[in-house]
Amino acid sequence: MVRPLRLQYAGAFYHITVRGNRRQDIYVDDVDREHFVSILSDVAYSRNVICYAYCLMSNHYHLEIETPDGNLSAFMRDLNGIVSQDYNKRHGKTGHLFQGRYHSYLIEKETYLMEVARYVVLNPVRAGLVKQPEQWRWSSYRATLGQVESPSFLATYALLKFFHNRRPQAQKNYQKFVSEGINVPSPFIEIEQGIILGSPQFVHEVWNSNDITDEIKELPREDRIVGRPMLGDLFDKNMTKEARDQTIVIAHIRCGYLLSEIARHLGLDQSTVGKISKARRIPNSRPDPILK
Structure with missing residues (x-):
């Protein structure tokens, strides 16, 4: 199978999707999900990766991240490797937890950060698992709104500042923006070629x-x-x-x-x-x- 390109540089911004091997579930229970979030926190800290949004589904997960050190591959290797080891040890299993290589889109931050953040937290709604994003415990949505304590790795302010310079108003604007996006098509349908989501100028500059x-x-x-x-x-x-x-x-x-x-x-x-x-x-x- 042809493997996709990995575009890496300092300050690169990505949407990441990782699926379970053979599309199997990657979490047995909430303890697995708690372990995942804890491992994500540790690896994001150790690799100096900024996380703007995340969502854990049944057989895959989504991340919206920025890599100040241009180290996407190292970050994903650590994250998926440690999560797999933890899962196999806890459940007495061997073999691959995840399906091959992760999928990554390089994103033009200034243009698509908000849209991608919305897309990530709306996954449970689009999948019919809940009616409203705040009903899904395993995403960054509630923490960004201040409804629950934010995990240390989640850059809520870095995301909210795109909505307003004062947190309370930014959270209101973010909530409204997400709510309005339930029936909005995925931003990734705009990608005509491959792995970059951005303006023609951004795509040209990258290539x-x-x-x-x-x-x-x-x-x-x-x-x-x-x-x-x-x-x-x-x-x-x-x-x-x-x-x-x-x-x-x-x-x-x-x-x-x-x-x-x-x-x-x-x-x-x-x-x-x-x-x-x-x-x-x-x-x-x-x-x-x-x-x-």
Whole structure:
């Protein structure tokens, strides 16, 4: 199976979904759920990850997180690994608790933070488990409203400040915003290509970051082709030669296009494209987006 890209950089913002193996339930009882929240708290602290929203369903869970250190893979490895060990130990089981790799969307924070936060806490309502989000104990909704004590890892203020600069009014606005979204379609239906939810400018900036490093070359080509932009979206007919040459590297190394595919698209000899790619493949140490 082709694995999706992992776009990672300092300050990246994500929606995460993890499902149970063979879509089985990942919680037997409320003790399992309490353990999950406790482990999430510990791992978020140890990996310096900011959690804006979460929701535990029967056979999957949702997170809305930010990674100041650009360490999504390490965070998810720790979280799912410790949760699986705890579950298996408690129930005398072995094997995988979760289904393969987690699914992640890279999100444009300024544009979609509120919508994704709403989507996360409305999952139980959309699934028909409850009529109102406050009736579901296992999400961040009630804590964000101040109805229950907020767990230490939950960044309620960081979310609420998008609704108002004073907490009581922000909570009222948040509650109204969530209530109005029950019949609003998922924001993820707006994604036309792959794994990025954001404005065209944001998508373009992510895919065209100049921070090409040797780490990207370690990815198998099949790991780079899910969610990649079309060659026609990468190359602008009016771009300078300098920009074209750098984009050749991006298309080949980051997005997994064959040199022959790039050459055919540009109307160049494959040998010419190969020389450009090799000559311009210079590591850059700036902490912009990289793929892992």
